[in-house]
Amino acid sequence: MSAQPAHPEQVRHHDHGTWLVRFTSRVLVVCPRCGGRALVVPRPGLASPKYFSELLYQPRRLSCAGCGAVAEWTAEQQGGGLVGAVVGGTEDPFFRRPLWLQTHCAGRILWAYDVEHVDALAAYVAARLRQRHASPTMAMFARLPVWMKSARLRDQVLAGLATLRALAQRTAPADRSDAAHERGDRPRHYGSIRFRGGAY
Numbered sequence: 001m002s003a004q005p006a007h008p009e010q011v012r013h014h015d016h017g018t019w020l021v022r023f024t025s026r027v028l029v030v031c032p033r034c035g036g037r038a039l040v041v042p043r044p045g046l047a048s049p050k051y052f053s054e055l056l057y058q059p060r061r062l063s064c065a066g067c068g069a070v071a072e073w074t075a076e077q078q079g080g081g082l083v084g085a086v087v088g089g090t091e092d093p094f095f096r097r098p099l100w101l102q103t104h105c106a107g108r109i110l111w112a113y114d115v116e117h118v119d120a121l122a123a124y125v126a127a128r129l130r131q132r133h134a135s136p137t138m139a140m141f142a143r144l145p146v147w148m149k150s151a152r153l154r155d156q157v158l159a160g161l162a163t164l165r166a167l168a169q170r171t172a173p174a175d176r177s178d179a180a181h182e183r184g185d186r187p188r189h190y191g192s193i194r195f196r197g198g199a200y
Contacts, residue, residue: 022140024087027099029100030180031173036066038069060094062094099113101164102179106153109179125158
């Protein structure tokens with residue numbers, strides 16, 4: 001599904017089963033060296049994945065335009081399989097760096113990977129009518145927390161998403177959100193998914 005920014009006249013949202021992992025092709029994070037905005041993307045030169053799930057295993061590169069920091073990530077190999085990253089939470093799935101796009105919202109932390117992710121969330125939250133995909137098991141919207149789906153909190157969540165969209169345009173360490181902390185918001189097992197395909 002192609003995510004588009006929400007508009008006031010939008011009243012219906014069709015959930016086509018978009019997975020959260022789809023938004024990991026670009027992840028804005030806090031640079032481990034300078035604390036400014038860094039970018040995590042698939043390593044240059046790789047073929048485009050055939051399935052979104054392959055994004056969990058693609059080698060990644062972290063780079064910071066501000067200080068020149070560069071880091072590489074590759075999935076751990078165990079036997080004939082790769083141990084993939086686990087998406088979700090306020091750290092990026094690969095380097096475990098705090099996400100750049102975080103803000104306090106309705107007493108919680110609202111986060112996103114990049115602007116495309118923000119726009120997809122805004123389109124869902126703004127909709128008055130929401131049509132769910134037939135198979136929502138791995139669908140991102142079906143798995144959103146209740147407070148993000150609440151009509152009562154809609155305006156607060158949309159305001160928070162607008163804050164994230166503005167934050168995405170900032171790069172300096174001083175621009176970092178006070179919600180972008182140095183630890184995860186919840187403990188989670190790292191690398192619980194196995195991919196039977198060998199190394200990239």
